[in-house]
Amino acid sequence: MILHEFPDLTWLKRQIAQGFSNRLGWGNLPLDVEGFPSVIIHTKVSECFRPDIKGPFSFFLNIRGSALCSVDRQTTCINEDNYFVSNRSQLYTLQVEEGTGGAETFNIHFGEFFSESVLNSLVTPTDSILDAGTEKQLSPVVFFNQLHRRDATFNALIQGIITSYTETGFSMLRFQEQLTALLSYHLQQHRHIAEIVNNLPPVRKATRVELYKRLSRAMDVLRSGFCGEIRLDQLAGEACLSKYHFLRLFRMAHGMSPYQYIQHLRIEKARALLAGSNISITDLAERLGFENSQSFSRLFYQRTGLYPTQYRLRAK
Incomplete structure (x- = not known):
């Protein structure tokens, strides 16, 4: 389901404590099974504070603006370029601070049993799946609580969800397929992280x-x-x-070094802004933290082989 408001906090915590045993979602929407359902909260808020929620496996991201998410006594700022991950049964606190201009959230909570079923199917060899038949032998898949860069593939998956329900309405089958694609994408990111750990x-x-x-x-x-x-x-x-x-x-x-990584992030952000906005080169350089437009243009040329104005013309 896709909600355009945050559920009442008292109601939500009571439902979580009871495992959604009454099979009712927010607004008395009937649910197929017990347990935290798969839900996306796509809403605009000027500020909010939602403390200590024992959620399912979740992605926190914003279409516009920024939010703070706290897990295990660590608070992370989530902006429009990243998404943050929390695991099943972890307490999280979500906050959009007053005076920051608000945020348009797109928080994805994967159903309690849905995420485990999908992730286990993705990591289980085919012959083992055949041997197990329809028996549910699910083990939790745990990820690192951290920010992940939103690349073109991830953003296309998110935009696909928004476009589909906006243009043709909500379809549970399509919704589950889209969530499965997101879980598959994230598992690939996790495997890359595993390689880093091993190195x-x-x-x-x-x-x-x-x-x-x-x-x-x-x-x-x-x-x-x-x-x-x-x-x-x-x-x-x-x-x-x-x-x-x-x-x-x-x-x-x-x-690479931290400084080199910062420059990499700035160039990637510059690519997106040059292709998707009409912001001036001077304002763009200032927004990205460069001393002046000349230093920005020089670095952009070194990394891409094009000056910013040339890149914008080709991108358009």
Whole structure:
């Protein structure tokens, strides 16, 4: 289902505590099964504060504006370029702060049993699926709580959901197919992360995972604030590592330094803005944190082989 408002918080927490045993969604919408249903909350809010919700596996993202999501005592800022992941049964707090201009949320909560069924089918060999028949032998698939960059593939999947229900109405079959495609996409991102974890220093796996979690906190800062000034000691502090160890491990994990990654993010954002808006080159450079339009144009040419004005003409 797709909702255009946040459900009443008291009602929602009561339903979660009871496992949706009455099989009723918000507005007394009948549900096929018990458990937290698959739902997208696509709504515009000027501000909100929704604390300590024990949700299902979820993606938090915004079509416009930014929001804060807190999980395990860590708060992450989610802007229009990223999405954030929380796992089943994790307590999350969602906040859109007053005075920030509000946000248009597009938060995706995957049904309690739906996500596990899909993810298990994606990681289970075909012969094992045939042997198991229709028996439900589901094990939880747990992901890192972190920001993920929204690339063209992800944005196309999101736009496909919006376009389909806007133009032709809601279809449960199509909705489940679209959510399955999103889960498949995210699983590929998770496999890439697993490769990064394995590339960290050859210590115990648990230590590599902990190192990646620390680096991911610094990566979240980079992804949410790459247009501003970010200091090395700030990033190292987020990762709870010394500057030297942070730099070495970051390069090892991502194949570039934090500064190089910031420049990469700025160029990718510039590509999108040049193709999708009429913002001036001077204003674009200022928005992305460059000292002047000349330094921006020079870096853009080095990375793409085109000056910004040339790129815009070709993109149009």
